[in-house]
Amino acid sequence: MNFGEIFLWEMLGTAALILLGVGVVANVVLKQTLGSGGGWLLINFGWGFAVFVGASIANPSGAHINPAVTLGLAAADKAEWADVPAYLLGQLVGAFIGAVLAWLTYKLQFDTHDEPANTRGIFATGPTVPNYAWNTVTEVIATFALVFWILLSPAAGPGDDGVPTFGNSALGYAAVAFVVVGIGGSLGGPTGYAINPARDLGPRIAYALLPIKGKGSPDWNYSWVPIVGPVVGGVLAGLVYLLLPAAS
Structure with missing residues (x-):
């Protein structure tokens, strides 16, 4: 797959991820919505399903939709370093586009929200207790859990004597969606579990540029x-x- 194809599929998949992810946060946080006050659990499941949709769309490129996944796979010799720039650029552009689309969807609610200065959290993550060093540790641990699971997730396929064996991939991209929901519920409290640089940076740039009144x-x-x-x-x-016996 060439640079343009990787870029296209990663952009489309990441745009879908962020559209639905930022969208569910907007639905919970903004006041004049049907999901207003839906809480952390709705946000967790919304992001999990967003991963499912985004990864499904980006399947032709391997469904990374996350620079941490791309770099983790490359470090594990499961992705080509030469392809990394195409993945990262597609992911960042897609994240920006998805955030803009989410804002367009909820523009009237943004315009009538009574706390517009507190809308950054709809787009980007932030710590509940600011301490940049420990906040970074939280993100390292949560992202390690995600990427390590992806690397260890076995594939479904024929086993001995032609009898099929089913690993996590038997659930398709729903499996990683469950993992994301679990990470959000267990490890997401301190920082909002970005676990994806594009997921935070693209929408943060969009928030800085969008004409949100009183932001x-x-x-x-x-x-x-x-x-x-x-x-x-x-x-x-x-x-x-790479240190594991199965990797050799």
């Missing part, structure tokens, strides 16, 4: 945490995977 700061001081943490966690998962 707050995009908080660039924190923006490096949901980039560095997931990158470290993803690469670390790939390197640990």
Whole structure:
């Protein structure tokens, strides 16, 4: 698959991921919506289903839709380093587009929201207790859990004597969606579980540029945490995977 094809499928898949992910947060946070006040559980499941949809769309490119996954797979020798720029660019552009589409969907609700300065959290993550070092550790751990699971997830296929064996892939992309829901419920409380640099950076840039009345700061001081943490966690998962006997 060439640069343009990888870019296209990753862009489309990541745009769908962010459209539905930012969309579910907007539905819960904004006041004049049917999902207003739906809570953390609705957000978790919304992001999980968003991963399912985005990954399904991006299947032709391998369904990375996350720079941490791309870098983790490359570190584990399961993706070509030469293809990494196409993946990362497609993911970032797609994340920006998805965030803009989510804003367009909820524009009237943004216009009538009574706390417009507090809308950054719809687009980007942030810590409940600010401490950049520990916030980074949280993102490293959560992203490691995601990428390591992806690397260890067995494929379905013929086993001994032609009898099929079914690994996690028997559930298709629903399996990783369940993992994302689990990570959100268990590890997402401290930082909002970005676990995906494009998921945070693309919508954060969109928030900075969109004409949202009375909006707050995009908080660039924190923006490096949901980039560095997931990158470290993803690469670390790939390197640990290489140490396992099954990887040889």
